[in-house]
Structures are given as structure tokens and as C-alpha cells.
Amino acid sequence: MKILLVHAHPEPQSFCAALKSEALARLPGHGHEVRVSDLYEMNFDPVARDTDFGSRANPDYLVYALEQRHNQKAGTLKADIAAEVDKLLWCDLLLLNFPVFWFSMPAILKGWIDRVFVSGVCYGGLRFYDRGGLAGKKAMTTITIGGQRHMFGPDAVHGELETMLRPLLRGTLYYVGMEVLPPFVAWHVPYVSNEVRAGYLEDYRARLATLDDIEPLAFPSLDDFDEKLHPRRR
Amino acid sequence: MKILLVHAHPEPQSFCAALKSEALARLPGHGHEVRVSDLYEMNFDPVARDTDFGSRANPDYLVYALEQRHNQKAGTLKADIAAEVDKLLWCDLLLLNFPVFWFSMPAILKGWIDRVFVSGVCYGGLRFYDRGGLAGKKAMTTITIGGQRHMFGPDAVHGELETMLRPLLRGTLYYVGMEVLPPFVAWHVPYVSNEVRAGYLEDYRARLATLDDIEPLAFPSLDDFDEKLHPRRR
Numbered sequence: 001m002k003i004l005l006v007h008a009h010p011e012p013q014s015f016c017a018a019l020k021s022e023a024l025a026r027l028p029g030h031g032h033e034v035r036v037s038d039l040y041e042m043n044f045d046p047v048a049r050d051t052d053f054g055s056r057a058n059p060d061y062l063v064y065a066l067e068q069r070h071n072q073k074a075g076t077l078k079a080d081i082a083a084e085v086d087k088l089l090w091c092d093l094l095l096l097n098f099p100v101f102w103f104s105m106p107a108i109l110k111g112w113i114d115r116v117f118v119s120g121v122c123y124g125g126l127r128f129y130d131r132g133g134l135a136g137k138k139a140m141t142t143i144t145i146g147g148q149r150h151m152f153g154p155d156a157v158h159g160e161l162e163t164m165l166r167p168l169l170r171g172t173l174y175y176v177g178m179e180v181l182p183p184f185v186a187w188h189v190p191y192v193s194n195e196v197r198a199g200y201l202e203d204y205r206a207r208l209a210t211l212d213d214i215e216p217l218a219f220p221s222l223d224d225f226d227e228k229l230h231p232r233r234r
Numbered sequence: 235m236k237i238l239l240v241h242a243h244p245e246p247q248s249f250c251a252a253l254k255s256e257a258l259a260r261l262p263g264h265g266h267e268v269r270v271s272d273l274y275e276m277n278f279d280p281v282a283r284d285t286d287f288g289s290r291a292n293p294d295y296l297v298y299a300l301e302q303r304h305n306q307k308a309g310t311l312k313a314d315i316a317a318e319v320d321k322l323l324w325c326d327l328l329l330l331n332f333p334v335f336w337f338s339m340p341a342i343l344k345g346w347i348d349r350v351f352v353s354g355v356c357y358g359g360l361r362f363y364d365r366g367g368l369a370g371k372k373a374m375t376t377i378t379i380g381g382q383r384h385m386f387g388p389d390a391v392h393g394e395l396e397t398m399l400r401p402l403l404r405g406t407l408y409y410v411g412m413e414v415l416p417p418f419v420a421w422h423v424p425y426v427s428n429e430v431r432a433g434y435l436e437d438y439r440a441r442l443a444t445l446d447d448i449e450p451l452a453f454p455s456l457d458d459f460d461e462k463l464h465p466r467r468r
Contacts, residue, residue, distance in 0.1 A: 010296055047280065102344075
């Protein structure tokens with residue numbers, strides 16, 4: 001597969017960066033081709049704003065998604081966005097590698113999504129979920145988190161991790177049509193021993209070796225909803 | 235109440251900005267004092283990074299939360315963060331006013347959380363949820379969203395809105411101990427008529443008039459978990 005690895009950690013020596021390096025070292029050996037967007041290294045600007053657009057469908061009033069569509073077609077997206085859109089369209093698998101900040105992505109990565117998942121290409125109208133614009137691609141998240149494994153689950157203090165990550169897993173990656181693989185999680189990272197970290201890297205190597213075979217998460221199909229998006233009666 | 239209104243929309247003429255203006259116009263009449271952080275107007279930098287810290291607990295390796303704690307105590311947080319922390323600690327109610335981007339906040343607001351909800355003050359160790367550092371304060375989100383009301387609910391295409399917003403409502407605002415009021419939602423905003431928008435503003439005025447009386451959302455209490463955060467058997 002062609003894999004785009006998007007990495008977003010402010011400390012180059014972090015364990016999160018070690019997971020990135022592990023992926024870069026191992027994936028080619030499994031027959032994959034990898035490109036990287038290291039957002040902190042790139043000093044990526046995550047703020048969606050009017051200067052993202054070299055031309056305007058409506059110069060007087062900014063509807064961001066509408067201008068994404070217009071500028072993507074016109075070839076006038078700001079260069080930093082256009083370069084990332086190219087990488088996104090190139091890849092078969094999008095690999096997001098980040099530390100969990102507030103049960104979510106660091107802002108630099110959230111803004112990569114805001115600016116790069118352009119309307120018209122990635123979604124639009126009824127083109128979402130299994131009819132999304134990026135259908136046929138896969139996505140996986142590799143995350144480091146301060147919490148411990150037992151803090152997540154049906155009766156656990158934070159509930160299910162996949163519910164906490166729902167706006168990303170379902171509301172973003174699946175929204176644009178990608179098959180979303182279960183997250184790879186390194187738990188309690190700031191507090192664990194080097195042995196435990198080594199174990200995570202070993203687990204990750206096993207995950208990276210079997211990327212093609214992992215069953216994606218199950219999400220609703222638009223087939224179960226009518227053209228106004230009301231649930232179909234069965 | 236002392237209210238901090240944080241607004242994050244790139245278009246000053248947006249309906250989201252109209253909701254902000256409505257709050258600014260009405261809240262003083264209900265006896266509230268209001269301060270505003272208009273993040274786009276401030277050109278707020280949302281990226282958490284090493285330059286946020288004027289001194290370092292560990293100059294060789296950045297653990298962002300640890301340096302937040304150290305720099306907050308030392309008074310060496312970057313000025314833009316320190317100013318926002320002061321406003322956050324000043325307020326009785328935090329009002330987040332934003333358009334939903336990817337079932338979540340725009341990156342500029344996500345980064346306001348990343349940088350301003352400083353460890354040590356807002357949370358730390360077992361100080362979270364109903365024992366969070368900001369216990370006693372309230373929070374409310376006022377959001378504009380492209381989707382329609384019937385797209386959210388138990389059997390709806392996107393499931394419950396509050397589940398999609400869980401990392402924010404529970405994982406962030408409740409995490410730091412705030413009572414979280416139900417979101418005020420303006421649905422389908424880019425597509426509705428001026429009459430519908432006027433109706434939203436009217437509903438919002440009613441909401442603003444009764445802020446003191448709104449029942450917060452129910453979330454788990456740490457009383458139901460032991461000191462290792464395993465569920466207590468009853």
C-alpha cells in the first residue's frame with residue numbers, strides 16, 4: 001500500500017516519535033511505500049482562514065467548505081494545503097500518529113484535517129460514510145495516551161476509548177469513506193518503564209506486519225437511511 | 235455570573251458571530267459580566283510547543299503538561315497563554331461559541347484548550363471529573379452545525395450529538411470539573427432561511443435569560459471509582 005504517515009508531536013525524542021520511526025523502518029519491508037507529513041517539523045499552520053484561498057467563489061462572505069470546493073477545482077488552494085491534498089489522494093492508507101490531547105488530536109493535527117480534508121473531494125452532499133469521497137482508502141490511528149488501559153471500557157471511568165475518539169474515527173475518517181482500522185494504543189506512556197515501552201514497540205511491529213489483514217471498525221451504512229437521511233423502516 | 239465568551243469563526247459576518255453578538259448584547263441585562271476572546275480576531279496561535287515556556291523543568295525533553303505546571307507556578311507561561319488562563323480562572327461560566335468542524339472544534343479553539351487548560355491548575359493526578367481543578371465553574375457550548383436535527387439521535391445517521399461531542403463535553407469541560415450545560419445548537423445553518431435563523435436567535439435569547447437555571451448534563455462521579463480508578467463494587 002501507499003501510506004501517508006502524519007505525525008504530530010512537539011518533542012522529537014518522544015515515544016510517539018519512536019512509533020513513527022518504527023513505522024518508517026518497518027513498512028517498506030512489508031512492501032509498502034511511505035510518505036511523511038511531520039506537522040511540527042513542517043511548522044504546519046492549522047488555522048482555517050480566508051488566506052487559504054487564492055480565488056473566491058464569494059469574496060464578501062467566507063463559507064470555508066464552499067471555498068475549498070471552488071479553490072480545489074480552480075487549482076488555487078494555498079500551496080501548503082494543495083501539497084497535503086496531493087499526498088492524501090495519493091495514499092491507500094492514512095496513518096495518523098499522535099499523542100492524545102484532551103481525548104482528541106493536538107490542534108496542529110485537527111487543523112490539518114480542517115484544511116486538507118477539502119469539501120468536494122473528500123465529501124459533499126450525500127457523499128459521506130460508505131459513500132464518502134475517499135472510499136477505497138483505509139485509515140489507522142497510532143496514539144500515545146496518559147491514561148491506563150483499565151480506565152477505558154464499558155464500565156470504566158472514561159467509558160469506551162472508541163466512543164471518546166468517535167468524532168475522529170467515525171465523524172472524520174469514516175465520514176470521508178475510509179475503512180477505519182482499530183487504533184493502536186500505547187497506554188500510560190509518560191509513566192511506564194522502558195521495558196513496557198519496548199513491549200509496545202514489539203506489539204506495534206506485529207501490527208505493522210499485518211496491516212493488510214486487519215478488520216476495520218463497523219459503522220452504519222448509508223444504505224440503512226433514505227435520501228433525506230431518515231432511518232429506513234425494515 | 236462572570237462569563238468568558240470564547241468565539242472561533244473565520245467569518246465576522248457569520249451567523250455564529252451573530253450568536254456571539256446576541257450574547258454580548260443580552261448577558262449584561264441579566265446581571266452577568268462578560269469578557270471575550272475572539273480567537274480569529276486575536277490571531278490566536280493554537281499550536282502547543284516548547285516556545286510556550288519561558289523556563290523549563292526539563293530543558294532536554296518536552297513533556298507539555300509538566301512544563302505547563304512548572305511555568306504556571308514560576309509565572310513564566312508565554313504571555314498569550316497567561317492572559318487566557320487569567321480569564322479562565324476569572325470566569326464562573328465558560329461559553330464556547332463555534333462552528334462544528336468535523337464534529338469537533340475548529341483547530342484554533344482546540345489549541346486554545348490545549349494551551350490554556352493548564353495542568354496543575356485545571357487538573358492533575360486524581361483531580362478530574364467532579365474533583366477537577368475548575369469545579370464550581372460552569373461551561374456551555376453554543377454551536378452552529380451544517381447537519382439537520384433529525385440526523386442526530388439514538389437511531390439517527392450520526393447517533394447522538396452529545397456522543398459526537400463527548401471528548402469536548404465530558405473529556406474536556408467536565409474533565410476539569412465544570413458543570414456542563416446542554417449545548418445550544420443552531421442546525422443546518424448554511425442552508426436555512428433568514429426566518430429560521432431569526433428563530434434560532436429568539437431561542438438563544440430565551441436560553442441566555444435562564445442560564446442560571448439550566449440543569450447540567452449528567453456524567454460519572456469519581457465517587458463511583460476507587461483510588462486506582464477501578465469501578466467500586468456496590
